[in-house]
Amino acid sequence: MQVELRHLQVIQSVADAGSISRAAAQLRIAQSGLTAQVQRIEQELGGALFRRTPSGVALTELGQHVVARARDVLAQFDDLVESTRVLAVRDEPPAAIRVCGPLGPITPMLAGAIQELLPDREQVTQLTHTTETLNEVLHSSDFDIAVYGQQPSVPVQLPDGLHTRNLVNETAYIGLSASHRLADRMAIRLADLADEDWVLPNEKLSGLTTSLRLACEEAGFTPRCRHRGADMATAAMMVRCGHAIAAFYPSAVTVPGMVLRPLVGNPLQRTMQLVWRPNSPLAGLADLVHAKVVKRYQTLVHDHPVYAAWWESTVSP
Numbered sequence: 001m002q003v004e005l006r007h008l009q010v011i012q013s014v015a016d017a018g019s020i021s022r023a024a025a026q027l028r029i030a031q032s033g034l035t036a037q038v039q040r041i042e043q044e045l046g047g048a049l050f051r052r053t054p055s056g057v058a059l060t061e062l063g064q065h066v067v068a069r070a071r072d073v074l075a076q077f078d079d080l081v082e083s084t085r086v087l088a089v090r091d092e093p094p095a096a097i098r099v100c101g102p103l104g105p106i107t108p109m110l111a112g113a114i115q116e117l118l119p120d121r122e123q124v125t126q127l128t129h130t131t132e133t134l135n136e137v138l139h140s141s142d143f144d145i146a147v148y149g150q151q152p153s154v155p156v157q158l159p160d161g162l163h164t165r166n167l168v169n170e171t172a173y174i175g176l177s178a179s180h181r182l183a184d185r186m187a188i189r190l191a192d193l194a195d196e197d198w199v200l201p202n203e204k205l206s207g208l209t210t211s212l213r214l215a216c217e218e219a220g221f222t223p224r225c226r227h228r229g230a231d232m233a234t235a236a237m238m239v240r241c242g243h244a245i246a247a248f249y250p251s252a253v254t255v256p257g258m259v260l261r262p263l264v265g266n267p268l269q270r271t272m273q274l275v276w277r278p279n280s281p282l283a284g285l286a287d288l289v290h291a292k293v294v295k296r297y298q299t300l301v302h303d304h305p306v307y308a309a310w311w312e313s314t315v316s317p
Contacts, residue, residue, distance in 0.1 A: 008070040019056030096122040100146035113292035172268035173260040199227035199244040250307035
């Protein structure tokens with residue numbers, strides 16, 4: 001038999017317990033089996049390590065020498081294992097930062113801000129197409145930082161433990177053909193659109209369709225939705241051609257021949273929020289990420305004169 005680390009652990013356990021029976025109980029093996037194992041170790045080492053006493057066993061002079069050296073060897077081995085694990089983790093490249101958010105400009109803004117702050121860190125971005133998909137991601141551990149729209153009519157329920165901070169408030173505008181009868185107005189009352197045909201972009205993520213229906217009902221009418229399921233670009237082209245009107249977030253669409261006009265009272269608003277996990281590698285950089293995204297958004301806003309005027313007249317978080 002060759003003496004191994006496990007045999008040194010057995011000898012140390014018996015010495016610490018001061019009894020074969022107590023050591024056997026701690027090691028969860030039969031007393032007879034432990035006794036036989038100690039005898040084989042003693043035979044291999046060439047001498048008795050223990051002597052019997054009224055209360056159990058005590059170390060012989062040889063046993064004291066072996067146990068003292070065994071403690072050193074076992075401690076060094078434990079240190080070897082622990083230090084190796086630490087070094088192995090250090091050698092592994094850091095995991096990619098996982099970014100999540102809706103379609104539209106604000107998610108790329110978030111990804112760009114992170115790239116500026118951590119240029120050497122890989123990142124992956126998941127663009128979600130529906131509220132359900134975004135909710136699934138936010139309730140999982142599959143993201144580090146995300147952006148989402150919080151709208152009163154379609155609230156997003158976040159799990160406990162996540163950190164959030166408001167980014168910007170957005171208000172939806174009404175898209176009209178440049179030749180529309182109301183195109184020259186600076187702002188439009190929603191009730192003045194009761195007789196219009198609407199195109200509803202398939203934008204479940206923002207909750208805009210639901211919010212529009214509720215706002216129209218409060219204004220005393222049900223929107224006449226003649227065209228459904230269009231993407232944002234198709235909806236904008238239908239508006240431009242005069243087939244219908246639609247609600248858009250100004251930051252998401254710009255089409256020549258279509259004008260965007262604010263609604264009186266701004267009934268269609270959402271708050272874009274930043275959310276991150278407490279153990280996210282960006283947790284300590286959240287303030288810097290927030291500032292960079294807001295700055296990028298402000299630059300985008302000022303490229304839309306009508307939206308810029310509304311922005312400057314309101315207080316953004």
